Amino acid sequence: MAVDQAPTRPSLSQRLAAAWDSDICWSFRHSPLAIVSAALLLLVAFTSSFAEVLMPQNPFDMMQLFLDKANLPPVWLEGGSWPYILGTDMQGRDVLSAIVYGSRISLLIGAASVLLSMSVGVLIGLLSGYLGGIVDNLLMRLGDAVMSIPTLLVAILVSAIFRGLLPPEFRDAFAPLILVLALTLTSWVVYARMVRAVTMVEAGKEYVLAARIIKVPRRRIILRHILPNVLAVALVTATLNLGLAILAEATLSFLGVGMPSAQPSLGTLIRIGNQYFFSGTWWIVLFPALQLTLIILAVNLLGDWLRDALNPKLK
């Protein structure tokens, strides 16, 4: 009997070529909106990662703020001056720098809450779908209860409760953590329901049956056999939810129950600008609002494209 030759691993260039020709990449190359959105997000991610190097000012360093440079309009208007391209606010803070630093906070909180709620949701979905019975019933009714209260209300309440429980001096430091928790508590259900449905289908398939026959431990079946097969669904859901998470964070911060003024996210910047805009300094509020809208739009367009690209029904 001939010994099977292990197939040689394709070279890197071959694999790249294969990836380039894959369905999803083809669809990406032929969707201008997806390309523009991805480029925009990369730009935002890049600028906010290297904000210290790229920006003229660290907006949170009091030593770099000059009151005589306060309320400057953008450079293309009369009275504007370099390097304050988008003008300054009432404390002499450069609006562009504040936006770029704020985007970093918004993106980080959005991404963290999506990752956490995805992990929690996938775990609960797996347990619920594979074990069934009482566990399933309890977890899903819990999910129903969470879903029956409007998401934003839950987030506001959770955030208010945590802030009420913490002593005032810790509130600002824990604000990002509180936000991530509040957003996770409200959004795990979506993942759990999706993953549960897929798990129930997978659990009936032959490879799981085979694993059970040779007495693979239950934990191993769930984590090593079923989990990889539900991950795709979870990841698409996560992309679609990232926009929602960023929006929710911005809304909470805008309402004054999110990030504090000392560490402003985009929502906080808009709230601060909103208080002053009857004095005619529209640039303080408009540019952060524009950046926030562009980020959410780009994420949503990408998510939309990804869902269509992975949906076999539309081909």
Added chain:
Amino acid sequence: MLLLILKRLGNAVIVLLAVALLAFTIFKFLGDPVQLMLNPQATQEERDMLTERLGLNDPVPLQFAKFVFNAVQGEFGMSYRNQLPVMQVIAERFPATLELVLVSTIAALLIGLPLGVFAAIKGGTVLARIAHLVSMIGVSVPAFVIGIVLILVFSIELKVLPAFGRGEVVDLGYWTTGFLTASGRAALVMPAISLALFQISFIMRLVTSEMLEVLRIDFIRFARARGLKARAIYFRHALRNCLMPVVTITGMLFGDLIAFTLVTEIVFQWPGMGFLFVQSVQYVDIPVMAAYLMIVCCIFILINLIVDLIYVVVDPRVDQLVRGGSNGR
């Protein structure tokens, strides 16, 4: 049918109890009402008396039972902030919110439905793509950004519409309305547009995707073969068949509407329930928070219940699914 109603009612009661438990927990652990209601110089005796009078010495399950019992009768106690009964405070704010939501929802339905049908019929053309992109932008723009831009343009630059408040209102006994005065109507324009924009893009996306599904079904082809006019096919045959899912999902997304209304009210300082709620969060006015939460959830659950029931009446297949038990789905 009866079975379904009972099942849904049972579920609704359980969910409401869970929400009540949540509201009660906030009551119990967030802030000390005794400290909030008395002045700082109060003696220990006064504190003890108030604690006793508020029933805070009772066992916790008994307190919860009392809370539920009172809540069922619409009794949520006194607002800490202005010492008025909570229900009175909320009842004052309710008309403002309802008028805003009604006007914007009707406007959104009138504009969103035809746009959605249009985008589905013209699927693939440049116009449809533009319509899709516009609706995507509509879903992505945060509510407060829409409001802020509207205020910047129409109040600060053009100075044609008021930036905040409700204008003059007419008191009709239990109801205050802004429809009857010019300033009331002017004040309603921007908040209503801001709220309607979100709903329009939302309804439009939903109708488009449902229409695309329905248009593939054979009966549409038969209708075409019968030589029916395109308009009759789209609006009488196709649209009708995709309205039910649209209604259902709209019911489920009522929560988003509440959230959007809340944010819109803050931006325009519209004296409605959402504005009241955010204020009560900032002032830790717990009875108002709890009452708002309970009322909103009641409305939310009620709407979903009604939607479910309409669904059964209109679409007999659902009833059979429920009766079929495990065979269903």
